[in-house]
Amino acid sequence: MSSNAFGKLFTVTTFGESHGPAIGCVIDGCPPGLAIAAEEFAGDLARRATGKSRHTSQRHEADEVEILSGVFEGRTTGTPIALLIRNTDARSKDYEKIVEQFRPGHADYTYWAKYGIRDPRGGGRSSARETTVRVAAGVIARKWLAANFGIRIRGHVAQIADITPRGFDWNAVEENAFFWPDAGQVGELESFMDALRKSGDSVGARVNVVADGVPPGWGEPVYGKLDAELAAAMMSINAVKGVEIGAGFDSISQKGSVHRDEIVAAGFLSNHAGGVLGGISSGQPVTCSVAFKPTSSLRLPGRTIDVEGREVEVITTGRHDPCVGLRATPICEAMMALVLMDQALRHRAQCGDVGNVFPRIPTPQEEQ
Amino acid sequence: MSSNAFGKLFTVTTFGESHGPAIGCVIDGCPPGLAIAAEEFAGDLARRATGKSRHTSQRHEADEVEILSGVFEGRTTGTPIALLIRNTDARSKDYEKIVEQFRPGHADYTYWAKYGIRDPRGGGRSSARETTVRVAAGVIARKWLAANFGIRIRGHVAQIADITPRGFDWNAVEENAFFWPDAGQVGELESFMDALRKSGDSVGARVNVVADGVPPGWGEPVYGKLDAELAAAMMSINAVKGVEIGAGFDSISQKGSVHRDEIVAAGFLSNHAGGVLGGISSGQPVTCSVAFKPTSSLRLPGRTIDVEGREVEVITTGRHDPCVGLRATPICEAMMALVLMDQALRHRAQCGDVGNVFPRIPTPQEEQ
């Protein structure tokens, strides 16, 4: 019910500010008996972390996860799993100048208007630092989904400014700093990002995320639809301005005879629906595309007002990403995992005794 | 917690199937003392209704609202408001042929896979008939928001297939069957829709919705963000495949120096954010753009399978809209109203004693 919690049955409550002592979360509702160790969080946290290349913020956080509860002798017990990550590289002095100013494009003014008080250090609660614990919670969800249903969740960057992939190869994605599916474009992207960083400006990005192996039947009409919850999950990530499921906005100009995914004995003939029909999974891959705006933290001066209403010029000198979308792939994957995990449990609650229903429409397994 | 309910504090629980005896809703949490009469629902329900022009489905529903509770001597009492609308023009025989088939692009297969049983008459629960009560509930929310904050919520169709408005005039929107903001294009649209209807095919549409007058401070970070809840609200509407806030997907190729909405003493210089920063309203107009797919109910034959797994050809002969997005404007407006109403109450709960915070960034009032 709390707005810092996500999920109805697999509920992740997060806490923490960018420059506070720690961030963390409490995961409630996790099925018991799942093996989990502190080391298992390192992989996805590193994928999300800053400072791994020159193309991201140079903040270096240890991102060490301490499991405070809910795990006994290496297995979940069904009680709340609390994860704690200490902040180790906060440099609050970078922000002293902007305490009295509202950075344009940031949440400074809105937090202040809402609460009458704000923690300005590193963006406080509105910082993307919070997404670290989403990724951590997602690790548990992904493991359970994989173990119980063979679900695999993968994402990649699909657009940076006006640049889109020419080729597509899942194997390339994890091999470059841009989560980019065409290895041949990496040099071009590096040049582009270097020039951008030097200019002091920023650009947006698109991230696509796909879940294979989701069984048909997950999703709760009409307000707990699988796609509605995915939309909320993605839009809750910092800097996101748009979400598409399946064909998304392209479906506006499609004919119905094209968009509807016809079915033959061998399976669906297309997947414009993105794996969701009527809010319920169809067994096809669940696909989602997410728009990230360019960060507003720039070295280029911008006009704004201060807390006295006076016009001032603001320059952001902290460590920032010229393209926040670059590190967003693991966050989008994590949110997809959290939505699916929650819906899996909700489906089992209501429909756990629905027998096997035939026919099941075949879904050709993509090559690994 | 129920998935057929929307909103945390202003909670709308809907029920009913397309061809069942009735549809309706229970609205819980409405502030007491609001004047409301059964007649007040007629306006928005007529805007959403089928059968008003040749360009929509020819089902004619009376859409008469009976208030069953929660209103005493014309005012809300703070107890649940139950609204009941009897279905009067259901023709279930149209659907007899498809009971045993899964219409492609519909929820037939997914409901069946989830529940092991489905009500096939008119799409059952997955029919857009359900959106009628969203609009009814929205009437109450809109009235309260207008009375207490002067908030005005308006929408229009912004794209049909590949056609976009050449001019823009709010006054034109309610004067044509397409909610179209350029009166000069209406003839063209009529021809397009007539040809489409004759072809037996369908197209998608884009609906834009704007709320003026939303005060700064509404929205709950980090998972109850105003934009995250708008995304879920819109994506929960039948046939929606994409949602944008503010600049949406265009923000990907924007520079940060352009996207960030600079602020001067006279107010914001642009509104790429769509009135939401960090999940909290900024006082600027809240803007949302929604993609509706083309309906999959076509007279053109399509391939699918039946409940025995056999390949069959399906033709949908019921009464359908060639472009469901045409009637979606009042639905999107209603969902915007429900989200804002709920956030208004949530904001008052937590921050009701936050004093007036200065400066407030001016928001020039648009002409009416």
Added chain:
Amino acid sequence: MSSNAFGKLFTVTTFGESHGPAIGCVIDGCPPGLAIAAEEFAGDLARRATGKSRHTSQRHEADEVEILSGVFEGRTTGTPIALLIRNTDARSKDYEKIVEQFRPGHADYTYWAKYGIRDPRGGGRSSARETTVRVAAGVIARKWLAANFGIRIRGHVAQIADITPRGFDWNAVEENAFFWPDAGQVGELESFMDALRKSGDSVGARVNVVADGVPPGWGEPVYGKLDAELAAAMMSINAVKGVEIGAGFDSISQKGSVHRDEIVAAGFLSNHAGGVLGGISSGQPVTCSVAFKPTSSLRLPGRTIDVEGREVEVITTGRHDPCVGLRATPICEAMMALVLMDQALRHRAQCGDVGNVFPRIPTPQEEQ
């Protein structure tokens, strides 16, 4: 989240006032495939109804249930089940005198202080009329619990004023107007109630309710404990002032060596816990005892103030029960059923893949 809704996954949202056009509820989250017909509600509704004997209020309601949604060809579909009951015997003129007065012991003053407005006809929303739909919803829960787990829920009156049962026989309970387990005392109770009714006064009662067959493992620590939710469920019934689980208040003076229910291979040796340990069912009968206050609607004059703050004398001349607890047994059973149903689904959600755990402590089946 709405406060007129009960249950997290099997969610019952009720609406309606005592003298409004109708009462009803929306049941969301019901498993699909359960056979249910409108006639099945009649039995329990009659047990709860007024006017069946001279010892209860003489209001005669038809209590006919119309199923508006969620059932197709006699089976639940998994979509919301809306139940509607029209009010047919409301006599609002009885209440005209008290519109301007706050009846002592009633919710008149508190509703008015909260909402600034109240529906005074028959107590409005605060009337026990609302419990009718709890009983109706309970019928569905009981049927599912019986069909899936063999759970049987029974209750009886265990005290009226200072009178307690001398003997105990489940078979007697449904054979008299007092839900009394000792047929030999019925004459005495009739005389007592006749004298009480003539005196214009009222008394309280105790209702005990027992669920047999609840499997071990239901209940969610630490705030969703089975006993905590039972306590809330019972205390939410009109006129309830106390709730006990198992030994209840008697456990204060018990020794721990007596209270702890020792276990041998054949099963538990006692059930002071009332079937719940650590908030989770133990497999023993779940037992609950509930205190109902005497109704405050009396023909005997009482002192109070009116809406102008003037002291006035109030006499309640409407139709009332001299002992509201007499009709409360089916309501308590229904609330027990709703709690168990909800916990059953929640348990399946989180622990649906927990294998059979041995040993299971035997629970000797009580004779039917």
Added chain:
Amino acid sequence: MSSNAFGKLFTVTTFGESHGPAIGCVIDGCPPGLAIAAEEFAGDLARRATGKSRHTSQRHEADEVEILSGVFEGRTTGTPIALLIRNTDARSKDYEKIVEQFRPGHADYTYWAKYGIRDPRGGGRSSARETTVRVAAGVIARKWLAANFGIRIRGHVAQIADITPRGFDWNAVEENAFFWPDAGQVGELESFMDALRKSGDSVGARVNVVADGVPPGWGEPVYGKLDAELAAAMMSINAVKGVEIGAGFDSISQKGSVHRDEIVAAGFLSNHAGGVLGGISSGQPVTCSVAFKPTSSLRLPGRTIDVEGREVEVITTGRHDPCVGLRATPICEAMMALVLMDQALRHRAQCGDVGNVFPRIPTPQEEQ
């Protein structure tokens, strides 16, 4: 929605096991601007702590609270407040013997039946250690309620085994180890407890808690009633078996003419209702009485079975309280505070614009 969370708007999510690395909580929804410092938790935590007298368990915990988030420069910011308390005196070896056994009267069997796995060290999650963080969260709620409404919440022990207070003096309560309101009985209680401890057995206790200054209008009918939520709150505390509001079970044998609290211009003439009518506060003191069972952790051998189903004798040699109710007063007070805080925010959400309603029934302020 998570079951380890309490409260709809002021939501406290707790985590931690008795012998795990830490316990803690996340408090979401706290109004911004409240001054709070880590030192302010010490007082109530000490009142709840073990090891302060020979009459409680001899476990000595530092109970030092670290504020991890949600507080900036000494004031709450409206973002989640995470509190962390490291466990410092866990002695898990005491429990090694009982890993394979189900202690009678404990949650060992039920956790194991539910989850298929359990953390046996010190009772794991089912330990009363969890209540420490309830008390910590209650400190914040109490401070806000006092600052904004002048609400004072106090409790005392009202029965130990068969012993009840002869006199009553609030000033005495905090001056003895028993939270006992009659200083003259302290010697008797010490002797009783010494003898009990030596016997190896345990007894139950009754705790009464009272909130003065609660304004009329708090509480949400019909399932979110103030008394229903108090009942759940108290019953969720370890070892509680019964809850009464106002006259409680005594109301069964009261006449209605006595029970109803008559009203004159000077105020209510009695408070059998316990400050709640129709689920809404009346402005009178809110009173609650709670039954704690005797602990089942005894040095006296008891019969049970082990995980193989074999009959065994169990003796509990860990550090335990011979009367757990003795330390329960601050826990009951904290739960009262959490319920009131949550209802305060919920009331403001829905009824924040209900004007001052007259007359307000006077509530004579008790002497401090």
